[in-house]
Amino acid sequence: MAASDDSIPVESAARQREATPTIRDVARLAEVSIGTASKALNDNGRLSAETRQKVLRVARELGYRPNHLAQSLHRSKSMTVGILTNDSFGRFSFPIVEALEDRLADQRIAVFMCNATDDPERERRHLDQLLGKRIDGLVVTARRSDKRGSIEAYVRGIPVIYVFAQAEDADSLSLVPDDEGGARLAVEHLIKLGRKRIAHLTGPAHFEAVALRHRGYSAALGAAGLAEIPGFFRNGRWSEASGREAVAELFDGAAAPPDALFCGNDMIARGALDALRDRGIKVPEQVAIVGFDNWDVMVTGAQPPLTSIDMNLKALGREAGERLIAMIGGERMTGVRRLPCTLVVRQSSGGAA
Amino acid sequence: MAASDDSIPVESAARQREATPTIRDVARLAEVSIGTASKALNDNGRLSAETRQKVLRVARELGYRPNHLAQSLHRSKSMTVGILTNDSFGRFSFPIVEALEDRLADQRIAVFMCNATDDPERERRHLDQLLGKRIDGLVVTARRSDKRGSIEAYVRGIPVIYVFAQAEDADSLSLVPDDEGGARLAVEHLIKLGRKRIAHLTGPAHFEAVALRHRGYSAALGAAGLAEIPGFFRNGRWSEASGREAVAELFDGAAAPPDALFCGNDMIARGALDALRDRGIKVPEQVAIVGFDNWDVMVTGAQPPLTSIDMNLKALGREAGERLIAMIGGERMTGVRRLPCTLVVRQSSGGAA
DNA sequence: TTGAAAGCGCTAACAG
DNA sequence: CTGTTAGCGCTTTCAA
Numbered sequence: 001m002a003a004s005d006d007s008i009p010v011e012s013a014a015r016q017r018e019a020t021p022t023i024r025d026v027a028r029l030a031e032v033s034i035g036t037a038s039k040a041l042n043d044n045g046r047l048s049a050e051t052r053q054k055v056l057r058v059a060r061e062l063g064y065r066p067n068h069l070a071q072s073l074h075r076s077k078s079m080t081v082g083i084l085t086n087d088s089f090g091r092f093s094f095p096i097v098e099a100l101e102d103r104l105a106d107q108r109i110a111v112f113m114c115n116a117t118d119d120p121e122r123e124r125r126h127l128d129q130l131l132g133k134r135i136d137g138l139v140v141t142a143r144r145s146d147k148r149g150s151i152e153a154y155v156r157g158i159p160v161i162y163v164f165a166q167a168e169d170a171d172s173l174s175l176v177p178d179d180e181g182g183a184r185l186a187v188e189h190l191i192k193l194g195r196k197r198i199a200h201l202t203g204p205a206h207f208e209a210v211a212l213r214h215r216g217y218s219a220a221l222g223a224a225g226l227a228e229i230p231g232f233f234r235n236g237r238w239s240e241a242s243g244r245e246a247v248a249e250l251f252d253g254a255a256a257p258p259d260a261l262f263c264g265n266d267m268i269a270r271g272a273l274d275a276l277r278d279r280g281i282k283v284p285e286q287v288a289i290v291g292f293d294n295w296d297v298m299v300t301g302a303q304p305p306l307t308s309i310d311m312n313l314k315a316l317g318r319e320a321g322e323r324l325i326a327m328i329g330g331e332r333m334t335g336v337r338r339l340p341c342t343l344v345v346r347q348s349s350g351g352a353a
Numbered sequence: 354m355a356a357s358d359d360s361i362p363v364e365s366a367a368r369q370r371e372a373t374p375t376i377r378d379v380a381r382l383a384e385v386s387i388g389t390a391s392k393a394l395n396d397n398g399r400l401s402a403e404t405r406q407k408v409l410r411v412a413r414e415l416g417y418r419p420n421h422l423a424q425s426l427h428r429s430k431s432m433t434v435g436i437l438t439n440d441s442f443g444r445f446s447f448p449i450v451e452a453l454e455d456r457l458a459d460q461r462i463a464v465f466m467c468n469a470t471d472d473p474e475r476e477r478r479h480l481d482q483l484l485g486k487r488i489d490g491l492v493v494t495a496r497r498s499d500k501r502g503s504i505e506a507y508v509r510g511i512p513v514i515y516v517f518a519q520a521e522d523a524d525s526l527s528l529v530p531d532d533e534g535g536a537r538l539a540v541e542h543l544i545k546l547g548r549k550r551i552a553h554l555t556g557p558a559h560f561e562a563v564a565l566r567h568r569g570y571s572a573a574l575g576a577a578g579l580a581e582i583p584g585f586f587r588n589g590r591w592s593e594a595s596g597r598e599a600v601a602e603l604f605d606g607a608a609a610p611p612d613a614l615f616c617g618n619d620m621i622a623r624g625a626l627d628a629l630r631d632r633g634i635k636v637p638e639q640v641a642i643v644g645f646d647n648w649d650v651m652v653t654g655a656q657p658p659l660t661s662i663d664m665n666l667k668a669l670g671r672e673a674g675e676r677l678i679a680m681i682g683g684e685r686m687t688g689v690r691r692l693p694c695t696l697v698v699r700q701s702s703g704g705a706a
Numbered sequence: 707t708t709g710a711a712a713g714c715g716c717t718a719a720c721a722g
Numbered sequence: 723c724t725g726t727t728a729g730c731g732c733t734t735t736c737a738a
Binding site for chain 3 (some may be wrong): 387390399401426427
């Protein structure tokens with residue numbers, strides 16, 4: 001494209017004011033009307049192949065790029081969704097958000113990321129921003145110990161999905177992992193391996209997930225005809241230290257310690273594992289361990305590697321994307337869907353193939 | 354606001370077609386011209402307090418929300434930036450992205466999140482999306498072992514910043530942690546504590562960070578008049594297993610093992626720590642350990658807790674936001690800025706206060 | 707102080 | 723097959 005400055009006035013003009021070329025520029029240079037150019041570029045309407053080619057060529061040469069802002073204004077679809085996270089659990093939201101973004105990108109939907117940090121004021125401001133940008137849908141994410149107040153009312157008109165978070169409002173859609181089922185999976189696995197004295201070391205009682213997993217634990221024990229042993233269910237913190245403490249209390253000087261530990265997350269499991277090793281108790285020979293989260297760095301770094309429950313966060317994110325697209329398309333969905341967890345067997349439970 | 358359906362036709366009309374009210378609706382209902390309404394809402398132009406109040410009141414009642422799309426179209430500023438990440442290091446990008454989003458939100462700039470997963474094709478598609486949406490700036494992030502090709506040429510016209518990633522192109526701006534300085538900090542700390550046989554266990558040689566930290570390690574030793582001991586610099590993987598292996602090789606049957614380990618990340622450090630404990634070697638009494646990344650779950654879960662180098666990723670993200678805003682404002686910046694790392698002392702180095 | 711009107715860049719009828 | 727035109731929702735001169 002060796003053109004002198006005045007032979008293609010429009011182009012040079014565009015260059016001069018450093019502005020992105022518009023469809024006008026393309027039309028002028030291709031010597032067609034602006035409407036024709038639009039048809040060519042959007043590949044609709046009836047047009048001679050020749051004209052179409054010419055327009056497309058000019059557009060390419062000019063580096064023309066349709067202005068989505070203008071398009072959205074017209075179509076009243078922004079091809080944009082917002083995602084509101086609370087950072088407290090970055091490690092959980094990331095895979096979800098990633099998978100969601102991925103799924104949405106397939107439909108050429110872009111994602112606005114907003115982090116509210118559990119601050120209602122910030123949340124409010126972000127929401128204003130997003131609504132101002134005319135997002136087509138909203139995803140709210142981040143596990144919290146309490147159910148979160150619904151924001152449906154505020155965003156009335158566009159679909160909202162809660163992921164890894166549960167709204168109070170019954171006619172919104174929430175997508176969460178099946179905590180109870182996951183716990184059952186873990187405990188059934190241990191029972192199948194012949195363990196009979198299974199303790200559950202978990203997080204603070206005010207987390208709903210803690211309650212649900214407790215229920216799963218009890219259910220699995222009950223189904224196998226095993227009684228829950230007093231003191232074998234322990235609330236604590238989500239940390240390695242908490243796991244170590246629990247082991248100290250359960251094993252030091254106890255007549256009949258557990259022969260298996262089902263832990264509320266991998267950090268607790270890891271702490272427990274270390275504490276057992278310090279005491280010369282063999283894992284999995286004497287005590288089998290199953291964690292929760294299947295967090296690779298924790299799980300593969302441990303010795304022996306940890307058997308754990310995977311919440312399939314990516315699947316959760318993908319599913320959320322899928323549903324959001326459907327809802328944007330007009331479908332209506334409500335309620336709480338619990339997606340299955342998966343058991344990933346490694347050496348710590350002694351159940352590896 | 355108890356109005357019968359026909360008393361406020363505009364509003365009910367808006368409700369009926371479920372459309373967000375526009376400035377027209379506000380103007381009509383407030384019985385002013387659309388231009389006047391605009392002035393009132395944007396608080397510019399001269400206007401009687403009375404009219405302004407009336408417009409604002411109507412807007413509030415109607416739930417009016419300015420359409421940023423239309424505003425942007427007019428102002429040719431979208432108040433929007435894109436961020437392009439490569440997921441390989443989710444754990445690193447997250448704090449950066451978070452801080453960046455935070456800083457930008459202060460200026461009411463929203464962030465489009467795109468994940469390219471190191472796939473040039475996806476990257477290209479995302480870039481097209483972003484440019485179509487007329488982003489005012491772009492941040493590219495994610496550590497890679499190799500320098501990344503510049504995308505400046507492609508996005509010509511809007512400012513680009515590389516964070517935690519370094520562009521080949523010399524006239525773009527890159528923000529990275531000062532790996533060399535961080536390493537120096539770690540080694541100086543160990544030297545100050547009287548250690549003389551300091552080994553460096555790190556990641557694969559093809560990472561630039563590995564080379565830089567090696568340089569910092571050597572520099573600190575040299576400055577203290579300590580010779581580098583053959584075999585004490587070890588490339589490996591970024592994993593706990595790698596740390597354990599290194600300890601096996603350095604300590605088992607060696608006449609003169611290290612008295613300190615500076616590790617390329619916290620996982621290596623943690624593996625080394627565990628391996629030492631298995632051998633009955635006391636940390637920090639016999640061997641002091643310093644990690645890198647200051648990754649809380651790793652660092653606080655370890656026993657004893659790990660002294661580590663913090664790359665201040667949040668600061669990096671904030672700084673990136675700051676600079677991007679400046680660049681959007683017209684400032685021009687190029688080159689590679691290295692932001693300082695920080696030493697965080699805990700028990701594993703024996704240097705706690 | 708307020709209103710009217712010309713666009714921002716694009717699409718979709720509707721004419722020609 | 724192609725051109726003209728009326729907006730999408732908003733801001734900003736320029737008149738009144």
